[in-house]
Amino acid sequence: MLQKSFYFALIVSTAIVLAVLLNLPTPTVSEANSQRKSPFRDNDLTLIKNASVFDGMTLIGQRDVELREGLITSIGHNIEAEDHNVIDAQNRVLIPGLIDAHTHSFGDALTLSLNFGVTSNIDMFSPNELINDMHEQRASLDYTEQADLFSAGMLATIDGGHGTQFGIPIQTINSPEQAEKWVAKRLEEGSDFIKLVYMPYSSYFKSIDRATAAAIIKQAHNKNLKVLAHVSSFAAAQELLDDGIDGFVHIFADEIASTEFIEQAKQQRVFVIPTLSVISSAAHHDHGRALSEDSAVKPYLQAGQAQQLAANIGSQKLPGFELEVALKNIELLAQAGVPILAGSDAPNPGTSYGASLHQEIELLTAAGLNAEQALSAATGTIAEHFDLEGRGLIKIGARADLVLLEGSEISANSSRSIAAIFKNGKQIARKKTPKETSNSTSKLLSGELSDFENGLSANAGNLRWTKTDDSMVDGLSTASIEHQQPLLSVQAHVKSGFMFPWAGASVFGEKVWDISHFSHLEFSFKGDPGSYQVMLFSSQLTGPPPSQNFFVKDSEDWATIKLDMSDFKGFNTSDFIGLAIVAGPAHGEFKYELDGVKLTDQ
Amino acid sequence: MSILAKETGAEILKAVRAPEFILPTIFMPSLFYTIFGVVLNKGGNSAVYLLATYGVFAVMGPAIFGFGTGVASERERGWLELKRALPSPSYSYILAKLLTTLMFTAIALMPIYLIAGFGGNVELARGDWFSLFAIHLCATIPFVLIGVALGFSLNSGGAVALSNIVFLSLAILGGLWFPVFLFPEFMQTLANFMPSFHLAELALSIVDTSKECAIGYHTLTIFVMTLGFLALAIFAWLRQRSL
Structure with a gap:
């Protein structure tokens, strides 16, 4: 009896404790990841069996590939599995980790990039604080969920030149005499190469002069740094080619390149990063939107990425950006044997980290490259021209940054059908699109965003008018608003300090609203001549908000502005949190009045 | 073995038949934890912190009171003298009590874990839950030895009084109710002499990996202290036998 009680108690208490x-x-899982351990079996020894291997240049056939402690340690046939984490790659193509040769990595860039198989980003200008850690991070073979970074660091531009509009402190260069010191400073900061902006024929931006550009190229070459140029016209490209540039970070899309230019580029071993994705966006071809709806891409887009992709640069087509011209130039250059490198220029509107490189690969095939050449343009060819030791190629001793693709052949868009991603020899769990958190979005019943009869509160949805300016993102613009019944008076001072400067009035509430039942935004406007814009905000916003510009010529009369909601490219109409009617992006002081702001359905 | 099993069975039956003694020691720590770790926890990570320390607190009660006051009153009633005349070896009396205490503390810990996990949103890796349980369960041993020493040294009235003082000192000075770093410096020094402090630190090292913790120091100290309490308990036992 007593003995039974004991065993009974022992069994019961053990059962309770275990239960x-x-x-x-x-x-x-996400918290487990923050402990920097691979969610997959993490014994640092992996064997990828029977993969069709694309080595960064060409398909070499079926192989087994062994990954050990972050490196590729063996490539061959019938490698015996011992304590390996074995991955069956039958009917799959193993390619080197992709490299995006033109990015600007802000925020989550490196995580988002890796999520689409891009294991290295090459930044064509990033603020200094971003490049401080990059050398150490990319030398490591430890588990990471971020792509590695290479960067030009600071770019070479003049006061008021392209690059200064982003609001990041820029060490500008204004004369050839400053070149030696300027280049030495870049070397000290850890720049991997030099990027200069040369736009002597631009009507928007000032530019360094040709003598300064030539001096930078000379000084950088003295210090064994390559120099890459942002140009937007054929004429500018020709001048820098004559001065010994090493590469172009965009293809000019204003004119077809001359035969002489192509021959000279080939002779001088110059390479070109076309960034067709961003040219497509400037030319309003909506390639980004198509990508965001691609079934291989869509499930993996993170918050805001789909909206970024759906946007275009500018509210109108930008002159001087003809996608057909760009494609023709790449076709001619590639045929002549000029190396073409894939770069997305993310996160410009119409592009997003990681995803857009797959679009770029596809666009390169539209420019006449075959699928192997286009894939090489995003792997081996980049590694070769940027001297990225141990990257972009599948060979013994290379870093085990790899992507396993579905299907046994490669095609223009096979790179986006990703079966597995390996960074530093460890498999990465791809992040899926997070589920919509707020499913309680209600319809905004009234579209009356205020006639300013009753102060600053809108009649609809508890929204309220306030001033808004880019100081919230560390810009320098300022605004003030005053309710002068029955209208709203706004004073705005738009200053350089942020990429897309603005100042003016906005209306915001505390909830997310569904406004998909409204087709137009309408309001009365009277104000100083200049450029203005309407920006729409959603709770999932990353990057610049979808916007439309309007221009005012006459300051005396009230004008009725009516904007089609569908022209706010990339805006999710069931995720509306507010809108702003502001002065900008042109700098200056503006005074304007608003009245009768409303959303209408006709 | 069968004698030990029978003795333990008897202890368990005794506890089950007189639940008014054992139930408060099981449920009081859970109640305290619910109030301070979950209900009054505004933001902060006190649910995690207090899970580690209240686990130590939870095993202290049954260990010290079960032995301190229990042994003292049984001794006073002449039960131990009677037992000495029985064929069962004398150590089985102590071991049976120890096993019973371990079972009850194991069960007493479960409501705290459940409240922490489902009420306080504490999430630990599976292995960490088991490690935490192991530390909390092992913490019973030094406290049992303290209880034995008290029970064999004092009469039942004295044992109740002193057990309470020891119990509260260990709880407060050991940082089981409030973090030690909130104390004035001399009390922080005092904490280093409390076994409860070292056990709590070891438990905290599991739930809070970001915390700097000299695991070796705390393990060694608690080991040496436990040996000290063992010596004390043996001394007290031998002394009462010779009385």
Whole structure:
């Protein structure tokens, strides 16, 4: 009896303890990731069996590839699996980790890039604080969920030149005499190469002069740094080619390149990063939107990425950006044997980190490259021309940054059908699109965003008018608003300091509203001549908000502005949190009045 | 073995038949934890912190009171003298009590874990839950030895009084109710002499990986302290036998 009680108690208490301990909550996957461990079997020894291997240049056939401690340690046939984490790659293509040769990595860039198989980003200008850690991080073979970064660091531009509009402090260069010191400073800061902006024929931006550009090229070459140029016209490209430039970070899209230019580029071993994705966006071809709806891409887009992709640069087509011209130039250059490198120029509107490189690969095939050449343009060819040791190629001793693709052949868009991603030899769990958190979005019943009869509160949805300016993103513009019944008076001072400067009035509430039942935004406007814009905000916003510009010539009369909601490219109409009617992006002081702001359905 | 099993069975039956003694020691820590770790927890990570320290607190009660006051009153009633005349070895009396205490503390810990996990949103890796449980369960041993020493040294009235003082000192000075770093410096020094402090630090090292914790130091100290309490308990036992 006593003995039975004991065993009974022992069994019961053990059972209770086990039942509790085995059912207590454990951290979710994302928190486990923050402990920097691969969610997959993490023994640092992986064997990829029977993959069709694309080595960065060409398909070499079926191989087994062994990854050990972050490196590719063996490539061959019938490698015996011992303590390996074995991955069956039958009917799959193994390619080197992709490299995006033109990015500007802000925020989550490196995480987002890796999520689409891009294991290295090459920044064509990033603020200094971003490049401080990059050398150490990219030397490591430890588990990471971020792509590695290479960067030009600071770019070479003049006061008021392209690059200064982003609001990041720029060490500008204004004369050839400053070149030696300027280049030495870049070397000290850890720039991997030099990027200069040369736009002597631009009507928007000032530019360094040709003598300064030539001096920078000379000084950088003295210090064994390559010099890459941002040009937007054929004429500018020709001048820098004559001065010994090493590469172009965009293809000019204003004119077809001359035969002489192409021959000279080939002779001088110059390479070109066309960034067709961003040219397509400037030319309003909506390639980004198509990409965001691609079934291989869509499930993996993170918050805001789909909206970024759906946007275009500018509210109208930008002159001087003809996608057909760009494609023709790349076709001619590639045929002549000038190396073409894939770069997306993310996060410009119409592009997004990681995803857009797959679009760029596809666009390169539209420019006449075959699928192998286009894939090489995003792997081996980049590594070769940027001297990225151990990247972009599948060979013994190379870093085990790899992507496994579905299907046994490669095609223009096979790179986006990703079966597995390996960074530093460890498999990465791809992040899926997060589920919509707020499913309680209600319809905004009234479109009356205020006639300013009753102060600053809108009649609809508890929205309220306030001033808005880019100081919230560390810009320098300022605004003030005053309710002068029955209208709203706005004073705005738009100053350089942020990429897309603005100042003016906005109306915001505390909720997310569905405004998909409204087709137009309408309001009365009277104000100083200049450029103005309407920006729409959503709760999932990353990057610049979808906007439309309007121009005012006459300051005396009230004008009725009516904008079609569908022209706010990339805006999710069921995720509206507010809008702004502001002065900008042109700098200056503006005074204007608003009245009768409303959303209408006709 | 069968004698030990029978003795333990008897202890368990005793506890089950007189639940008014054992139930408060099981549920009081859970109640305290619910109030301070979950209900009054505004933001902060006190649910995690207090899970580690209240686990130590939870095993202290049954260990010290079960032995301190229990042994003292049984001794006073002449039960131990009677037992000495029985064929069962004398150590089985202590071991049976220890096993019973371990079972009850194990069960007493579960409501705290459940409240922490499902009420306080504490999430630990599966292995960490088990490690935490192991530390909390092992923490019973030094406290049992303290209880034995008290029970064999004092009469039942004295044992109740002193057990309470020891219990509260260990809880407060050991940082089980409030973090030690909130104390004035001399009390922080004092904490280093409390076994409860070292056990709590070891438990905290599991739930809070970001915390700097000299695991070796705390493990060694608690080991040496436990040996000290063992010596004390043996001394007290031998002394009462010779009385």
